[in-house]
Amino acid sequence: MTSAVILERGHGKAHNPKVVQLSQPVPKTNEALVKIKAVALNHRDIWILDGDYPHITFDSVLGSDAVGTVSDLSKAAASSNHHLKVGDRVLIMPSTGWLSNPLGPEDMAHYALRGGSPIAGLFTQYASIDQADLFKAPEHLTDVEAAGLPLSGLTAYRAVFTKGRVAKGQNVLVTGIGGGVALFALQYAAAVGANVYVTSSDEAKIERAKQYGAKGGVNYRNAKWDEELLKLTGGHRFDVVIDSANGANAMAIIGNVLGIGGALVSFGQTAGPFQLEALYFVRQIEIRGTAMGSRAEFEQMLAFVTKHGIRPVVGDVFEGIDKIPDALQHLRDAKHFGKVVITL
Numbered sequence: 001m002t003s004a005v006i007l008e009r010g011h012g013k014a015h016n017p018k019v020v021q022l023s024q025p026v027p028k029t030n031e032a033l034v035k036i037k038a039v040a041l042n043h044r045d046i047w048i049l050d051g052d053y054p055h056i057t058f059d060s061v062l063g064s065d066a067v068g069t070v071s072d073l074s075k076a077a078a079s080s081n082h083h084l085k086v087g088d089r090v091l092i093m094p095s096t097g098w099l100s101n102p103l104g105p106e107d108m109a110h111y112a113l114r115g116g117s118p119i120a121g122l123f124t125q126y127a128s129i130d131q132a133d134l135f136k137a138p139e140h141l142t143d144v145e146a147a148g149l150p151l152s153g154l155t156a157y158r159a160v161f162t163k164g165r166v167a168k169g170q171n172v173l174v175t176g177i178g179g180g181v182a183l184f185a186l187q188y189a190a191a192v193g194a195n196v197y198v199t200s201s202d203e204a205k206i207e208r209a210k211q212y213g214a215k216g217g218v219n220y221r222n223a224k225w226d227e228e229l230l231k232l233t234g235g236h237r238f239d240v241v242i243d244s245a246n247g248a249n250a251m252a253i254i255g256n257v258l259g260i261g262g263a264l265v266s267f268g269q270t271a272g273p274f275q276l277e278a279l280y281f282v283r284q285i286e287i288r289g290t291a292m293g294s295r296a297e298f299e300q301m302l303a304f305v306t307k308h309g310i311r312p313v314v315g316d317v318f319e320g321i322d323k324i325p326d327a328l329q330h331l332r333d334a335k336h337f338g339k340v341v342i343t344l
């Protein structure tokens with residue numbers, strides 16, 4: 001048997017994470033059995049529990065991020081001279097069905113994220129995964145750090161490089177720096193020599209962000225945060241904004257923060273839906289939507305993280321699979337700075 005956390009249907013739109021016992025999976029052709037060592041949370045898990053996410057599937061195992069070791073290979077896979085062997089420490093691609101198309105998944109009908117969806121997730125002691133979706137974890141990372149890398153690290157990689165095309169010397173703003181994805185975006189953009197500024201609801205988080213390469217930041221709860229930000233840059237507007245808040249922030253970004261022809265790379269709406277006004281075309285702004293990334297980008301991200309020695313920022317660590325419901329509440333309260341990780 002294996003312990004796992006599934007999505008239990010609740011009342012109305014509020015659902016529950018429930019710890020259950022399931023039979024241990026047996027690897028099918030081309031799969032490997034992975035013994036999960038640590039898992040990490042994403043804001044997506046909260047949207048699912050709140051009934052605000054597409055393709056929610058009840059009784060599906062939750063969770064998109066994990067690090068583990070290969071404990072068994074299917075007979076077909078073991079004899080196919082594949083690159084993996086028993087004992088390898090691996091990261092799991094958090095989605096299935098998107099190989100390499102830079103524009104988006106090759107076929108949306110076959111694209112799915114792991115966890116709380118038709119594809120079983122990773123909040124479990126054992127998962128059986130297609131070997132093509134398994135990658136050796138960067139050696140410089142601890143298990144706790146590695147668990148926090150896949151979904152957020154991939155989303156930030158595509159947002160910063162594929163969509164944002166961030167380069168040395170550019171002014172880049174990353175909003176909501178306490179967030180898991182945002183902290184990767186800061187580290188990636190700083191690693192290639194961009195001038196990175198941040199926003200947060202918490203001055204202490206802005207100070208901590210400076211340890212990861214931020215030049216400064218402002219509190220987005222202040223009504224005139226955009227004007228305060230431009231004071232910090234000496235009036236220089238931004239080339240790229242990496243944003244997951246949307247809502248009222250978006251118009252401040254388009255109206256004041258971005259320079260003429262700048263790019264707003266948008267991957268979420270934590271603060272509410274996007275409200276588009278004509279100003280965006282008057283200022284020649286490019287709005288570039290992005291979501292997660294392909295398997296090819298996942299490999300590129302792992303190589304980039306390894307080359308630059310980037311370490312995921314882990315805010316809080318819980319111990320034991322039965323602590324996952326508490327950890328989810330902690331994420332919901334937004335007390336964290338970086339990833340919330342649970343060791344199994």
Ligand SMILES: NC(=O)c1ccc[n+]([C@@H]2O[C@H](COP(=O)([O-])OP(=O)(O)OC[C@H]3O[C@@H](n4cnc5c(N)ncnc54)[C@H](OP(=O)(O)O)[C@@H]3O)[C@@H](O)[C@H]2O)c1
Nearest residue numbers: 043176177178179180181200201244245268270271291292
């Ligand atoms: N499209 C995709 O593929 C994709 C992938 C991953 C995540 N997302 C989305 O991106 C968002 C962040 O995900 P995550 O996992 O990084 O979440 P997270 O770790 O829970 O972080 C959320 C952060 O949002 C910030 N925030 C809240 N209200 C804000 C506002 N009004 N203005 C600016 N920032 C605000 C907070 O930053 P402070 O604590 O600094 O105030 C908070 O820490 C979520 O909406 C998620 O659904 C999308």
